[in-house]
Amino acid sequence: MGHTARVSAVSWIAAVSLAAWLWLLLCQGFFWRTDIRLPPREEPAVWPSVCVVVPARDEADVLPASLPSLLAQEYPGRAEIFLVDDGSSDGTGRLARELAAAHGGLPLTVGSPGEPPAGWTGKLWAVRHGIALARAREPEHLLLTDADIAHAPDSLRELVAAAHGGGYDVVSQMARLRVASLWERLVVPAFVYFFAQLYPFRRIGGKGRTAAAAGGCVLLRAETAERARIPDAIRHAVIDDVALARAVKSGGGRVWLGLAERVDSVRPYPRLHDLWRMVSRSAYAQLRHNPLVLLGTVIGLALVYLVPPAALAAGLASGDAAAWVLGGLAWLVMTGTYFPMLRYYRQPPWLAPLLPFTAFLYLLMTVDSAVQHYRGRGAAWKGRTYARPDAVTDEHPL
Structure with a gap:
């Protein structure tokens, strides 16, 4: 009976994960599409300075x-x-x-x-x-x-x-980041993918x-x-x-943001350590230095990205068909939404199923960002450390 209950719980959690992915697929501004490029251009009669x-x-x-x-x-x-x-x-x-x-x-x-x-x-x-x-x-x-x-x-x-x-008052292009090393291939396209998931480009221009x-x-x-x-x-x-x-x-x-075609970052991030610092230096600031938001983010990342492969594996091991079918479908939707970003970065499609692993790395980076913040080393970059701006009252919340 206990074993059946555990399997049933896995199935329910996998179902919630699949529902989350269907919502992201259809209702989050089609964030996974990569066709948002510079809007129609019109040359002015007199070019502004x-x-x-x-x-x-x-x-x-x-x-x-x-x-x-x-x-x-x-x-x-x-x-x-x-x-x-x-x-x-x-x-x-x-x-x-x-x-x-x-x-x-x-x-x-x-x-x-x-x-x-x-x-x-x-x-x-x-x-x-x-x-x-x-x-x-x-x-x-x-x-x-x-x-x-x-x-x-x-x-x-x-x-x-x-x-x-x-x-437009602001026209911004997300530069194509360098992708050469193995770790850059695993982490960099996902960085832009996660950003677009948080801030769907189609909604920014609206x-x-x-x-x-x-x-x-x-x-x-x-x-x-x-x-x-x-x-x-x-x-x-x-x-x-x-x-x-x-x-x-x-x-x-009015603000417009899209992906760049010929605006490129030349900064290398060859090691995992380099990429880790890039993400962790600001991840907790993105969460407004709020422990409850951090907890919700960790739970959300686990539910959306880690549950599908875990449910698939648990279902296959235990014979719970519902768990592995639901987990497999959620993983399939996740993988499908990642293909366009990999194509934009000219990366092989076999990297797409590895997105849960990359998401787990981002989860660890986010937690590390919070740990470094409470140790007084948060938001550190090039020899400077920026504390939580509690004393300032006019910042637009991030």
Whole structure:
């Protein structure tokens, strides 16, 4: 009797997992589709001026592969670049000047803001300094892009045309991350897949509350930035791209986010340790540093991603047909929704059934993020650690 009850419980849990996957498949903004690319472009009669702001801290390793792509932008209007050296110890600023001298192209200004004051993250303090330098040129648009992002020669032109054609205040592209090592193949496509599941791209462009951006490539109207008090209003946000989009959208602005075709991250994450740090540094901030939200997230990840293969295995071992059928179906739906993202990253389809394993890694990374936070080492990046911003009252919740 006890054995039958245990099997029945497994079947019920597998049924709940399958129901969750059917809901995600049909009701979560078709998050699994990867056809959200730049919206229809319309070239303006007069191309607006653009200032590109690049916050950079210890980026000498990646600048030779990224900065020349910005210098070489083929933009019909006036454009220039402001690279903000955020206290680098590896000669980032000097290297940027050398690359500009060697490659020519768009004008480059290198600035340094000094150490961020209390209540500011280093990146947003650097962005603030870059925007302040750019404001003297009175640009109509700002392109906020990271130092590890390489742009195709027409990237800026396409972004501005998309913003003009759709009347968007923010046009953001999620750069295609590097996928070369085994761990990058396992973890990176899932990173974007999970992000799209949380923030379905189709809903971001609509009138609803869903808002997000990808910090590596954000074209922002300068007037909108001033009206939304960016970056001051989000100065301590660790997940600054989502906070920026929410600040714009809550003020009535229009936001678009999609996958990039020719905007690529050149930063390598060859080891699991590198990827672990990338995720764990901000995972608990995404959960608003709330232990109850953490608990719910762990339970949700286990129910949605770990239960299907576990129910399949338990059902086959015990002869419980309902458990293995329901678990197998849930795993099948999960695998099917992951195929498009793997295809976008040009990865083999056999990686799709391994998504539960990758989800388990993300579960551990999330728990580790919380542990590091309570040890006083949370949200650490490039020598800086950001505490929970309890004392600040004007942040848009992440």
